[in-house]
Amino acid sequence: MAGKPADARDAHIGQRIDRLRTLARMSRRTLAERIGLSASQLDKYEKGVNRVSATDLDRIARVFGVPIGHFFEELPAEGARPPGFGERPQPALAEAAATRFARDVVRAADAHLPPDDRQRLAVLVGALDRALNATEAFDKENSSGSSG
Structure with a gap:
């Protein structure tokens, strides 16, 4: 049985992962290797298509030296509409x-x-x-x- 589908919160967490990786000038492949994932799985995390496991999120936080709470800062409200399948979430201009x-x-x-x-x-x-x-x-x- 599959888990719950990804939602706006997962897209938000994915955006924060992508931002940290980009600021560190690290390739998706390099980060994926450092945390024991495939680059395609990391891509799905960053796009908010798949939910990030607690273990993987902890590993990512350790790579970038941020507290795990960093990924939850400014989290969208419950029930916020998720992006369409495969759409890269865009930051709100607010x-x-x-x-x-x-x-x-x-x-x-x-x-x-x-x-x-x-x-x-x-x-x-x-x-x-x-x-x-x-x-x-x-x-x-x-x-x-x-x-x-």
Whole structure:
């Protein structure tokens, strides 16, 4: 007997796996080998066609050094409509997506940039985040972040 069909939550988890793998510049085949899967099974996980087992999700989290809860952040509501079979889920163009993008950029900057560059980038990302979310009018002259 087959398990429950994949739903929007599985697509969300798959997107997060795909994003981590892409940011790490790791091929699907390389990640699949590291966690003991076929590349086609990993592809199905990333597309949200198949549910990810708890064991595989734990292995993926360990490869990327993230807590398993990372895959459940901003999970869609129960009953959200799943994508059509074989469709690659697309990120929603909403306030949460822009904020998530800003947070991801800041995390990457913290890991790879010196303090002065991190501060400049934080100001820029904050201005972009506010402009994309239309929480305040974008003011080029007052968003430079330079203090002198």
